[in-house]
Amino acid sequence: MLHPAFKHPVDDAQQTFRSLLDALAQPLRLSALPCLPPALPGLSRGSAALLYTLIDRDVSLWLPSLPDDTLASLRFHTGMNLAANPAEADFLLLTAGTPLPPLSTLKAGSDAYPDRSATLLIEIEAFNQDQVIGSGPGIPHTRRFGADGLPGDFWHQWQANHARFPLGVDAILIADDRIAGLPRTTRIQEG
Amino acid sequence: MQTRQRWLSVLANSPPNALQTLLAPWRQRTEAPVWLRRAETGLVMLQGRAGGTGARFNLAEISVTRASCRIGEQTGHGWVRGSNAEHAELIAVADALLQDPRHQAELLTQLVAPLQGALDERRARDARQAAASKVEFFTMVRGE
Numbered sequence: 590m591l592h593p594a595f596k597h598p599v600d601d602a603q604q605t606f607r608s609l610l611d612a613l614a615q616p617l618r619l620s621a622l623p624c625l626p627p628a629l630p631g632l633s634r635g636s637a638a639l640l641y642t643l644i645d646r647d648v649s650l651w652l653p654s655l656p657d658d659t660l661a662s663l664r665f666h667t668g669m670n671l672a673a674n675p676a677e678a679d680f681l682l683l684t685a686g687t688p689l690p691p692l693s694t695l696k697a698g699s700d701a702y703p704d705r706s707a708t709l710l711i712e713i714e715a716f717n718q719d720q721v722i723g724s725g726p727g728i729p730h731t732r733r734f735g736a737d738g739l740p741g742d743f744w745h746q747w748q749a750n751h752a753r754f755p756l757g758v759d760a761i762l763i764a765d766d767r768i769a770g771l772p773r774t775t776r777i778q779e780g
Numbered sequence: 781m782q783t784r785q786r787w788l789s790v791l792a793n794s795p796p797n798a799l800q801t802l803l804a805p806w807r808q809r810t811e812a813p814v815w816l817r818r819a820e821t822g823l824v825m826l827q828g829r830a831g832g833t834g835a836r837f838n839l840a841e842i843s844v845t846r847a848s849c850r851i852g853e854q855t856g857h858g859w860v861r862g863s864n865a866e867h868a869e870l871i872a873v874a875d876a877l878l879q880d881p882r883h884q885a886e887l888l889t890q891l892v893a894p895l896q897g898a899l900d901e902r903r904a905r906d907a908r909q910a911a912a913s914k915v916e917f918f919t920m921v922r923g924e
Contacts, residue, residue: 590853593815593816594816
């Protein structure tokens, strides 16, 4: 059974994309998604909105195991190509409880094309402010940040990811309808 | 499956007004469609083969409008040549209802059959008109 997507496919995807740009320009600052589609089984509304916005037939997507309804609906609305393994994917969606693939094994781009790298969409439970201190482009001074439900050694792996700049992966953290951007340029200090 | 192909073809080639009139009572009786995709218009490349067997070539781009909806458990798709959004949505609704075993037999006789009849009549009339204008060319045998 297929599920409906955005009410106004073009306008809603454009607004979502705009808020995604803002989130990546001001890392670790929370922003609310402006348009939410009806929920898909197994996915939060925010993840569904981002997938409808970002995915088309030209990129490959890695998904954890999801109900058939959800896969069929995503295929219908986006024309997605599923990647066989995380290392080949342009986008990866990690739902709560999905183990984190080692960040160093994902597409990191090349020196000539650092943009040909993977983007992670990570569902978390909630945002807080007491895990890490972030700094870097888009952050005046420093910004306190935290996320409940992140895989254990995520921040540790992130420091290695940041050290590979200009190569590396970017991440977007999603808690229902709120998102925070985490580009590879953001320095993370734990504690 | 062949029947679905046939009814989609009949629905797409029938005038939207006739389809709307015939479908109206059904739309009142059945639950409202959940729209998966409202009508949207795009371009499709038509390909042809000379004589039906030659190499494939691009003939032209045509505009096509499509829409999809769900009624109960059934998903209906409507595709129509041109840019008539309402027509595509009517086909999607009719397609979803036609796939429902509770309505199928009745709809095939009350909706598809009359449209098919009108379509056949129109095609026969066009064929007659074309046949009437047929010109036979004779070449005189060059005499010695």
